[in-house]
Amino acid sequence: MSSSAFPMPTAQLVALYMQCIFYGIDLITVAYGLRVLLWTRDGHFKGRTRITWIMVGTTIAMFTIATLEVALGLVHNLQAFIYYAGPGGPTVVFEDLSSWLNIVHTSDYVIQTFIGDGIMVYRCYVVYDRNWKVVLLPVLLWLTETVCGCVGVSIEATLHTSATLNEARLVPYITTILSLTLAMTTMTTGLIVYRIMQVNNSVASHDITRVGGNLRLTRVVRILVESGLMYTTSVVVFFGTFLASNNAQYGVSEVVVQLIPISFTLILIRADQAAANETSTLQQTSTTIHWNSGPVRLPVHAGVDGKASDRTRVAGSGTAISGSDAYMMDDMGPGSDGWHLELDSVV
Template identity: 30%
Template structure:
C-alpha cells in the first residue's frame, strides 16, 4: 500500500544507515562521558555501570539490526538463488523475526532505563513508577506474544492474529515513554521553581535545571512522535512502516546517548575559567571565635572604692576565658 515494498526496503537501508552513523557518533560521545574524566579513565567505583551496560546493549542491537537489513537486501536483490521476493515475505522469514526481535528488545531496554532514571530523580519512590512499570511489562508481554505468533506462522506484519499484539506494544511503549518523561520534567520543574529564589546564576542564561528539562522534553518528544508515526503507518498497512520501525531502533539509542553526552558537556561548559577561579578563591577560610564567659557562684561584693569588686571580676574572667 502506498508504494511498493521493494522501494520501501531500499529506502529503509539508506535511512537506517544514516541513523546508524549518527548513533555511532553519539555512542562514542556517551562512552567518553561514562568512562573518561579530564582525559583519563575514571576509577572503577565511579563508573555508572547501569548506563554503561544499557548503552552497550542498545548499540549492539542497533548494529545487528542494520546488519540484518543489509543481509536482507543482498538476498532479495543480489543473490540469484533467492526465490522469495519482498512482496511475498512474511513474518516467518528469518529476517522478519530478527527485525521484530530487535525492535522489541530495543524498546524494552530504552523504556527500562527511562523508568530507572525517573525512579532515581524521584528519590527512589516506588509508588511514582508503578504505572510506567505496569505499561512497560504489559508492552513487553505483548511484544513477546506477537513474536511467538509471527515466528511460528506465516503472516504479514500488519495482518493476522499478531497485529493486535504489535499494535498494543507500540501504544504501551509510547505511553510508558510519555509518562516517565512527564514525571521527570515535573520533578525537575518543581525543584527549579522552589530553588530559583535561593541561588544566583553566575552565567546569565545558563540554567542547568532548565536545560535538563529541555533535553528531557526533546528526547521524550522525539521518541513519542516516532512511535505515533509508526502506529499510524502500521495500523493503515502503509509500507513506510518498514522505514519508521527500523529508524526507531536507531533513534532509541541516539536519544539515550545524547542525553548523557549533552548533560556531561553542560557540566563542563557551565563553569567558565573565570567562574572556576572565583570558586577557588572564594573558598571559606577558617574562622576563629573567642568567647569570654563569666561564671560566679556568688555575686561579687561591692565596695565603695570598687577595688575588691574589680579584683574579683578580673580573676573570674581569667579563669573562664575560652579564647
C-alpha cells in the first residue's frame, strides 16, 4: 500500500487505535508481572530483601513510557483534528517533525528500546556468570544504537520542516538503529539459548532426566525464544514499512513501544507459572527442583571425611555430578535474584 493510499491522518488514527489495544494488554501483563515480583504465590508480600528492585524499577519505567506514548498519541490527534484550523489540515500537524510532540514520540521509542535491549544484554551477562567478554559485542551494538537514536532525535529537533520519518537526513540513523536492534536481540537471545541448552545437556548426560524429563530448561528456552520473537518480529515489520516509506510505520512503531514491556513481563509471568507447575509435579519425587532465590547450580555437598566435596550424587543412582558442572542463571525472573533452579539431592 502506498503512502497516497494510506494518508498521514488515517495512519495516525490507526496508530492510536493499535497502541490502545496493545496498551490494554500492557496493563494486564505489567500488573501481573508486578504481582510476581512483589508477592509470593500465596499472597504474602516478599519483603524488601527478597525483591529484585532492578526488575521492579525496569518494569515501572517501561510501563510509564508506554503510558506516556498513549497520552501523547491522544494529544497529537486532538491537536491535528480538533484544535488546528489552519491550511493543510491535520497532515501539517503530523508532519511537523520538529514539534515537541514528534520529538517526544521519537525519544520514547529510543528510551524504550534502550531499556528493553539493555535488559536483554544484562540477562545474557548473568547467564554467562557475569563474563563481560561474552557480552562485549552486544554491549557495543546496544550503545551504538542508543547513540544513533540520540543523534536522530537531535536532527529531528532541528529540521523545522514538513517531512516524515523518511526524511533524507534521518534515514541513515533510523536504518542503523533498526539494523543494530535486530542484530543485538538475535545475538543475545541466541547466546542465552545456547548457554541454557549447555546446562540441559550437562544435566541430561548425568542421568538426572529420570526425575521428570529434560524438559525443564528446554521450557525456559521456549519462554525466552517466544517472548524474544514477538519483539523481534515487530521490529522487522517496522523496518519493512520504514524501508517501503509506508505510513503504516507509525502504527507499527507505536506497537513496538507497547510490546517491549509486554514481552519483558511475559517472561516473568511464564517463569512463575512454570515454577508453580514444577513445584506441584516434583513434590512426589525423591529429587526436588525448587524455583527459588538461589542460582542455577548443582550443589556441592560435604564428603565422607567432612570436607567439601566437588561431586553431588543423585539419590538412588550411581551418578555423580562434578562441581565444574555448576551453572548459574541469575537475575532472569521473579525471585530475589531472578530465575533460579536448584537441584538438591535427597538421601
